[in-house]
Amino acid sequence: MTRTIDLAGTMLELVDRGDGRPLLFLHAGEGLAPERPWLEYLSRSHRVIAPWHPGYGNSPLIDGSGSVDDLAYLYLDLAAELELENAVLVGACLGGWVAAEMMVRSTARFSHLVLVDPLGIKVRGRDERDIADMHALPRAEYLRLAWADPARDAVDFTQLPESELAAIARGREAFALYGWKPYMHNPRLKRWLHRIDRPTLLLWGAEDGIVTPAYGEGWRQAIPGARLEIIPHAGHFPHWEQPEAFLERLSAFVGTSE
Amino acid sequence: MRVWYFSEMAYHPAWEEGLKRGSLRVVLPNSNYDPQIGHRLLNRYLDEFALCDEVGLDIMVNEHHSTATCLTISVPMALAIIARETKQSRLLSLGTPIANRPDPVRVAEEMAWLDVLSGGRLEMGLVKGAAYEIAPANSNPANLMRRYWEAHDLILKAMSTTDGPFSWEGEFFHYRNVNIWPRPLQQPTPPVWMTGVSVDTGRMAAERGHVVGTLLSGHVAGPLFAAYRQRAQELGWTAGPDRFAYAAVIGVGATREEGRRRANLAADYVRTSPVVLEPFTNPPGYNSIGANVAMLKAGGKRTGFVRDRHGNAVDHTTANLDQLMESATCFAGTPDDVYNQIKELNDRVGGFGHLLFFGQGGFLDHQDTVANITLFAKEVLPRLRELNPEPTKVRVAAE
Numbered sequence: 308m309t310r311t312i313d314l315a316g317t318m319l320e321l322v323d324r325g326d327g328r329p330l331l332f333l334h335a336g337e338g339l340a341p342e343r344p345w346l347e348y349l350s351r352s353h354r355v356i357a358p359w360h361p362g363y364g365n366s367p368l369i370d371g372s373g374s375v376d377d378l379a380y381l382y383l384d385l386a387a388e389l390e391l392e393n394a395v396l397v398g399a400c401l402g403g404w405v406a407a408e409m410m411v412r413s414t415a416r417f418s419h420l421v422l423v424d425p426l427g428i429k430v431r432g433r434d435e436r437d438i439a440d441m442h443a444l445p446r447a448e449y450l451r452l453a454w455a456d457p458a459r460d461a462v463d464f465t466q467l468p469e470s471e472l473a474a475i476a477r478g479r480e481a482f483a484l485y486g487w488k489p490y491m492h493n494p495r496l497k498r499w500l501h502r503i504d505r506p507t508l509l510l511w512g513a514e515d516g517i518v519t520p521a522y523g524e525g526w527r528q529a530i531p532g533a534r535l536e537i538i539p540h541a542g543h544f545p546h547w548e549q550p551e552a553f554l555e556r557l558s559a560f561v562g563t564s565e
Numbered sequence: 566m567r568v569w570y571f572s573e574m575a576y577h578p579a580w581e582e583g584l585k586r587g588s589l590r591v592v593l594p595n596s597n598y599d600p601q602i603g604h605r606l607l608n609r610y611l612d613e614f615a616l617c618d619e620v621g622l623d624i625m626v627n628e629h630h631s632t633a634t635c636l637t638i639s640v641p642m643a644l645a646i647i648a649r650e651t652k653q654s655r656l657l658s659l660g661t662p663i664a665n666r667p668d669p670v671r672v673a674e675e676m677a678w679l680d681v682l683s684g685g686r687l688e689m690g691l692v693k694g695a696a697y698e699i700a701p702a703n704s705n706p707a708n709l710m711r712r713y714w715e716a717h718d719l720i721l722k723a724m725s726t727t728d729g730p731f732s733w734e735g736e737f738f739h740y741r742n743v744n745i746w747p748r749p750l751q752q753p754t755p756p757v758w759m760t761g762v763s764v765d766t767g768r769m770a771a772e773r774g775h776v777v778g779t780l781l782s783g784h785v786a787g788p789l790f791a792a793y794r795q796r797a798q799e800l801g802w803t804a805g806p807d808r809f810a811y812a813a814v815i816g817v818g819a820t821r822e823e824g825r826r827r828a829n830l831a832a833d834y835v836r837t838s839p840v841v842l843e844p845f846t847n848p849p850g851y852n853s854i855g856a857n858v859a860m861l862k863a864g865g866k867r868t869g870f871v872r873d874r875h876g877n878a879v880d881h882t883t884a885n886l887d888q889l890m891e892s893a894t895c896f897a898g899t900p901d902d903v904y905n906q907i908k909e910l911n912d913r914v915g916g917f918g919h920l921l922f923f924g925q926g927g928f929l930d931h932q933d934t935v936a937n938i939t940l941f942a943k944e945v946l947p948r949l950r951e952l953n954p955e956p957t958k959v960r961v962a963a964e
Contacts (some may be wrong), residue, residue, distance in 0.1 A: 372708060372736070443592075443700065445843045464861040476849075476857035483849040484707035 309341075311365070314384045320365040321358035321385075325350025328561075329394040331386065331417075332357040333402030335544060336426075336441075336482040338475070339364060345546045348554045349397075356389065358382070360401070362481025364474055375401075375427075375485050375493065379408035386416040395561055399423035399546055400517075401482060404492070411499040419561050420507040422526065423553070424515050424543050426486065428497040430525035437525075438491045439517045442483070452516030454542040500529040507533040508560040510553065512541035534560075566806070566911075566949040568920045569657050570617045570938060571625035573834065574610040574643075577927030578602055579633035580837050588842040590632040591700045597633065607636060611646055613925060613934050618651035620942035625657040625921055627690075630701035634838045641675040648683040656683055659758055659778060659921075660690020663720065664713035665702035670743055672716070673723035677749040685750040690758040690778070691717050696852070697845040707850035712737045719743075725753035758810070762870045763853075767792035771804060778810035778921065781835060781881075783893025784872035786811050787914040794915065805918065806953035811910065812921035814895045816929075817941045821898040827929060827937050828897030829886045834926030835894055836882050874913075900944030907945075911952060918953045 311320050322341050330353035332346065339359050349355045359366040361373055361381070369377050382405065386394065396417045398406030403425025410420055430437050439452055450457035464472060486492075507530045511523040520537055527535040538545040538552050546553040579597040583589035617624050626643045629635035637643050640658045648656060656679070661672050680687040693713055699706045715735045722731070722743075729744035749755055758776040759766065767789040770777035777793055779786050790809050797804035814835060816828025839846075847860065871879045873891040881894065889895040896906040911917055922941065925934045 372711065442848060443842075443844055465864050467861070469858050469862070472858040472861045473854050475861065476854045479849040479857075480707045480854075483705065487705040487707065488703055 312385070312388065314381060314388060317361065317369050317381060318367055319358050319361070319381070319385065321356055322346060323354070323356050325353055325355050327353045328418075329354045329356060329389070329391045331382065331391065331394055331396050333382065333396075333398035333405050334358075334360065334363070335400030335402055335423075335547075336478075336486070337400070337544070338478045340547070343547055343550075345550045345553060348550055349557075352558065353395065356385075356391075358385065360405075360481060360485075362484060363478040368481065368484070373484065375405055375408055378405045378485070379412060383409055383413055383416075391416045393418045395419045395421065395557075397421040397423065397557070398425060400426055400543060401485065401491075403427065404486075404496075407496060407500065407503070408493070410503045410505065411496070414503060414505050417505055420503060420505050420530075421510060421557055421560065422507065423510045423546055424512055424518055424523070425509075425526065426491040426518060427493060428500070428526065428529065429489075429492050429494050430497070430522055437518065437522050440490065441517065442487075452542070453544065455512065455514040455540050455548055456542075459548055497525075497529050500526075501531060503530050503533075506560070508556070509533055509535040510545055510556055511535060511537050512543055512545040512548065513537045513539045514541065515543045515545075517543040566918055566920055566953045567623055567655070567955065568922050568941075568946055568949055569623040569625040569655075569810075570614070570922045570924050571627065571657075571659075571812075572610055572613065572923070572925035572934075573627065573629065573635035574607065574637045575834060575925075575927040576603060576606065576633045576636050577833070580833070580927065583633050584837060584840055588840060588845075589634050589837055590629075590697045590841045591845050592842050593631075593633055603636065609931050610636075610925070611643075611650070613931070613938065614643075614647050615650040616935060616938055617942075618654045620939055621653070621946060622922070622938065622942050623655045623657065624651065625659050627659050628662070629695070630698060632697075634834070641679055644679050644687075645682065648679060648686070651686075655686045655688060657688040657758065658690050659688075659760065660692040662694030662698055662702070663691050663716040664709045665694050665698055665704045666716065669716040669719045669738055670723050670740055670745065673720045674745045676720070676755065677724055677745055677747050680749040680751055680755050681747045685755075687749070687751070687755040688758060688776075689755045690760065691720065692758075692760045696848060697841045699848045699851060700845050705850075706848035708737075709850060721754055721757070724749050724755075761789065764788050764792035768796040770808075771796035772800065774802075774808075776808050776810055776919065778812060778919070780812035780921070781814075781892070781894045782871040782879075783811075783874065783910050783913065784876065785870050786893070786910070786917070790914050790917065805956055806911075806916035807918035807956055809914075809917035810919035810921055811893075811914070811917050812923055813893060813907075814889070814923045814926060815903060815937070815941065816895070816897045817900055817903050817937055817945060819899070819940070821902060824898040824902065825886060827933055828889075828895045830929040830933070831923065831926030831937075832886060832889055832895050833928055834923070835889065836884070837927070839881055900940065903941070904945050904948050907949065908952060916953050918955065920949065 403422040404427025541549040730742035733740045759770045771793040818824035879892040
């Protein structure tokens with residue numbers, strides 16, 4: 308079910324469904340898309356809590372603006388408000404960046420961290436691009452980099468209702484707000500990833516051209532004890548493109564490292 | 566009506582290559598720019614600006630970045646030269662893209678310096694900047710207008726404060742000691758201009774009493790000016806034509822054929838200028854949610870703001886001269902023709918006091934440009950001065 312929660316004056320819309328160990332899912336820059344199957348799959352074995360980031364869906368921006376820092380504190384507040392204990396934190400793309408920012412601040416309410424093709428850190432030199440410039444690519448080129456099979460994201464926008472188009476436009480605006488400069492990363496974040504003292508799994512689409520598996524290796528080296536697993540036939544959104552494989556890897560990880 | 570000549574100081578030798586690659590901006594490598602040709606062009610264009618002072622025209626300069634369409638990368642640099650080469654012309658900066666500038670106090674300093682240098686001839690545009698300026702500046706489009714208004718307020722405060730220093734701790738800009746030297750000659754600030762295409766811009770400009778300018782589409786000028794007038798009325802004052810500016814490509818000649826030929830050559834500017842790689846045309850947040858919904862519904866196509874007098878969309882990249890005249894993008898013909906076309910638009914949109922005379926656009930050569938400027942100033946300008954004469958007000962004379 309979808310509900311709205313007030314966190315110190317910020318209204319947050321979220322999906323809250325299923326029973327079992329709580330799992331906080333932080334969505335990608337593209338949006339939450341709750342009609343897609345992965346939330347359903349996850350909710351078979353977990354209580355899934357999946358907010359729309361401020362600016363997406365019906366969640367308004369924080370004071371009309373906001374940063375990834377704000378999102379990190381907001382979701383730590385959310386975890387406290389919902390009294391989450393021993394929860395699994397999952398973040399994809401932008402959501403992975405936010406999840407890492409949360410965990411360097413506090414891991415107290417979480418047992419496991421799963422990062423799915425996250426943005427957020429700088430690995431290589433100042434004149435090498437770690438993260439593809441999604442905002443400088445024509446749509447077709449972006450899809451080619453983001454998907455193993457770009458046809459799977461072929462959305463006919465002309466057929467969508469205006470309310471949905473407005474939500475898409477707001478989401479695109481919010482994504483830019485959070486990640487325009489420095490582009491989709493925090494230059495200081497990698498320095499603090501050593502603070503993550505929970506089992507961490509990095510799931511990576513083998514064919515991700517937005518952030519490649521080599522970038523994932525940079526993440527793995529920065530988080531103590533982290534594992535990096537590659538999902539074949541998937542791009543930047545393996546939870547979207549290969550939901551069964553995504554669920555399988557996640558369940559195996561959470562189930563075996565209590 | 567005042568008339569402000571401008572040209573974008575185009576680098577047309579690279580247009581063909583830009584068109585072939587589908588972008589004249591941002592991604593067209595500067596190997597396509599020959600600095601030796603650029604040297605001649607820059608000096609030629611500055612000569613054409615200087616000529617305007619001799620024939621009684623005012624002067625406008627704008628700026629763009631990473632583009633073959635416009636070699637002016639700094640309004641204050643160009644105006645500093647022009648200020649020294651002219652005596653009478655008022656000098657319009659239209660303008661500084663202040664949401665793309667990291668240092669608004671520097672903008673205030675440069676504008677104040679220009680105002681002092683020119684003896685109070687400066688008019689100061691504080692503009693949002695075009696969508697494709699976001700990439701060269703790498704400024705965040707999602708909060709562009711919040712940054713714009715903070716920079717706007719800070720620049721005006723810096724220019725008009727005489728008992729500083731003052732401190733500024735805003736959302737985007739932080740200073741502990743703002744106290745600009747020199748301060749401007751025109752008090753409290755030079756006249757302020759904005760630009761836009763939407764009725765929202767009209768209302769926001771009215772709330773501050775700024776001049777608002779729009780360009781190349783008679784169809785958007787009407788509602789924009791009307792929104793301004795209405796908002797001014799709501800606030801208890803009447804906005805005269807001197808609050809409104811309109812920019813058009815103009816070709817005038819001794820014969821109709823000659824004027825049309827000049828306009829058609831200059832109009833190549835508006836045909837090439839919108840050719841930009843798709844992602845740079847609509848960075849997220851630059852356009853409103855409503856405009857983005859319309860674009861998505863149209864299958865990702867940009868609907869554009871240029872319409873003819875019947876409301877039909879005009880695609881600048883493919884339009885012929887007659888279509889460009891229908892949308893009031895161009896005025897062309899004999900002095901009588903051009904005067905009548907300007908007057909017709911003026912009457913249709915409720916009167917405007919400033920015409921921005923886009924009199925050079927790439928392939929129009931120096932000889933034709935000089936003839937265009939000279940003939941316009943001699944035959945059209947005196948009649949336009951009678952149309953919407955300026956309200957009497959004290960101006961600081963240049964010495």
